[in-house]
Amino acid sequence: MSRLVVVSNRVALPDSSQNGGLATALDAALKEAGGLWFGWSGKVARGHSGELHRTSAEGIDYLTIDLSREDYEGYYNGFSNRTLWPLLHFRLDLVDYNATTQAAYRGVNALFAEHLAREVRDDDVVWIHDYHLLPLAQELRRRGVRARLGFFLHVPFPSADIIAGLPHHEKTFGALAAYDLVGFQTERDLERFQDYIRLFRGGQVVDRGQLREQDGRCFRANAFPIGIDARGLSALAGNAMRIASVRRLQSSLGSRALAIGVDRLDYSKGLPERFRAFERFLDRHPDQHGRLTYLQIAPVSRGGVASYRALRQELEQFAGHINGGHADPDWTPVRYVNRTYPHATLTGFYRLARIGLVTPLRDGMNLVAKEFVAAQDPEDPGALVLSIFAGAARELDGALLINPFDSDGVADAISTALKMPVEARRERWQSMMTRICDYDIHAWRKDFLRSLEHARD
Numbered sequence: 001m002s003r004l005v006v007v008s009n010r011v012a013l014p015d016s017s018q019n020g021g022l023a024t025a026l027d028a029a030l031k032e033a034g035g036l037w038f039g040w041s042g043k044v045a046r047g048h049s050g051e052l053h054r055t056s057a058e059g060i061d062y063l064t065i066d067l068s069r070e071d072y073e074g075y076y077n078g079f080s081n082r083t084l085w086p087l088l089h090f091r092l093d094l095v096d097y098n099a100t101t102q103a104a105y106r107g108v109n110a111l112f113a114e115h116l117a118r119e120v121r122d123d124d125v126v127w128i129h130d131y132h133l134l135p136l137a138q139e140l141r142r143r144g145v146r147a148r149l150g151f152f153l154h155v156p157f158p159s160a161d162i163i164a165g166l167p168h169h170e171k172t173f174g175a176l177a178a179y180d181l182v183g184f185q186t187e188r189d190l191e192r193f194q195d196y197i198r199l200f201r202g203g204q205v206v207d208r209g210q211l212r213e214q215d216g217r218c219f220r221a222n223a224f225p226i227g228i229d230a231r232g233l234s235a236l237a238g239n240a241m242r243i244a245s246v247r248r249l250q251s252s253l254g255s256r257a258l259a260i261g262v263d264r265l266d267y268s269k270g271l272p273e274r275f276r277a278f279e280r281f282l283d284r285h286p287d288q289h290g291r292l293t294y295l296q297i298a299p300v301s302r303g304g305v306a307s308y309r310a311l312r313q314e315l316e317q318f319a320g321h322i323n324g325g326h327a328d329p330d331w332t333p334v335r336y337v338n339r340t341y342p343h344a345t346l347t348g349f350y351r352l353a354r355i356g357l358v359t360p361l362r363d364g365m366n367l368v369a370k371e372f373v374a375a376q377d378p379e380d381p382g383a384l385v386l387s388i389f390a391g392a393a394r395e396l397d398g399a400l401l402i403n404p405f406d407s408d409g410v411a412d413a414i415s416t417a418l419k420m421p422v423e424a425r426r427e428r429w430q431s432m433m434t435r436i437c438d439y440d441i442h443a444w445r446k447d448f449l450r451s452l453e454h455a456r457d
């Protein structure tokens with residue numbers, strides 16, 4: 001078995017309390033074959049980029065690198081989160097292109113490659129994650145690295161015409177052809193990537209999942225929808241009443257049902273649209289007035305980017321507006337919380353909820369949708385209201401699928417979910433639970449790594 005090298009912008013260090021499902025899956029893979037996890041240390045250095053930190057635990061080596069303030073601003077806040085993130089989420093209107101941040105992005109990828117090239121052996125398998133590192137394979141090949149290189153994009157891949165809106169897009173997206181295997185969340189993302197290679201790279205789709213570049217070089221691409229540790233989360237949820245904050249939430253609800261949303265404060269998650277739809281629900285369904293409390297957990301994210309700060313302000317005002325117009329002395333329709341909760345607590349919150357609201361405008365997968373399903377009580381499960389624009393919608397066919405831009409449609413789905421009889425909820429839940437247990441986070445990483453091992457066959 002080859003050694004595994006994982007590369008990602010954020011590294012889930014062994015002592016961190018915030019490590020989620022992805023960290024668990026990659027940890028398991030790294031432990032199996034022994035391996036190395038490389039990425040940004042999360043630290044912004046006073047001087048230059050490049051100071052390395054090395055640590056090991058349970059057979060895994062962790063190597064992280066500090067970034068200078070200038071590189072952090074250019075690579076992370078700049079090109080990754082002000083240019084690529086909106087572009088990849090179909091938001092050309094928010095794309096802020098700047099040649100300086102693009103150069104910083106390329107520079108940090110080159111710096112990562114410089115250090116990695118000294119670590120990687122020819123028989124290693126290297127798995128690189130996400131939009132921060134699109135050109136890393138190209139930089140590694142330039143430095144003579146011959147190991148198998150795989151890439152997984154956690155966010156959507158938009159249509160070729162949107163990508164073409166980015167000046168010099170070939171430099172960033174053409175570089176994907178340097179990988180042996182490129183993985184996407186859904187078949188639609190894969191199809192749009194294949195279109196891009198045909199239309200803008202002069203490449204060919206030889207066979208499903210097999211692409212040929214103009215110069216004759218072949219590489220593979222496929223869909224690998226990321227999963228969660230469904231059984232593990234289900235067990236956590238079953239024990240969550242031991243957690244004081246879960247019990248407090250339950251007693252605060254009284255006899256009212258709970259609707260829950262859990263999202264980073266990000267414009268891709270469609271939070272203002274969701275608040276609008278909830279307000280429409282209150283207006284259109286007066287018979288259900290006072291029967292439902294909506295809890296929105298929204299940890300602050302990427303505060304260094306102006307559009308994220310503006311969103312935070314907008315939502316604070318919106319929550320106040322809805323409560324001002326609809327609350328009773330003993331009922332607040334919207335509870336809006338900017339804190340981050342550990343998984344154990346979140347699973348308890350999910351289990352208390354009659355309705356899960358997952359309504360992003362675009363989302364690579366959306367793990368919250370799957371976590372909500374895993375956490376339900378099989379005897380009395382809640383219903384999931386899910387956007388057709390989340391990658392998860394391809395698998396979770398038992399959800400009430402909605403278009404997040406249609407506030408009346410979302411409002412009516414909330415009402416339907418609230419009234420849904422338990423038999424119908426059980427039937428819908430069972431089909432979703434079966435799927436997320438069958439293709440869980442471990443099946444996902446084994447599937448990807450197996451394909452990468454054989455990508456050159």
Ligand SMILES: O=P(O)(O)OC[C@H]1O[C@H](O[C@H]2O[C@H](CO)[C@@H](O)[C@H](O)[C@H]2O)[C@H](O)[C@@H](O)[C@@H]1O
Pocket residue numbers: 010130131154155226301302363364365366367
């Ligand atoms: O690292 P941050 O800038 O704080 O952002 C957090 C992560 O957000 C994104 O998550 C994506 O990956 C999920 C798992 O595959 C997927 O379900 C979701 O739809 C995506 O948005 C981002 O892609 C990660 O790199 C960030 O670390």
Ligand SMILES: O=c1ccn([C@@H]2O[C@H](COP(=O)(O)OP(=O)(O)O)[C@@H](O)[C@H]2O)c(=O)[nH]1
Pocket residue numbers: 020021262263264297299339340341342343346365366367368369371
């Ligand atoms: O207070 C919180 C809010 C979110 N999450 C986790 O953050 C992840 C969010 O992943 P998702 O795919 O839904 O969206 P992303 O934020 O990655 O775009 C999920 O595992 C959530 O359980 C968490 O642990 N605590």
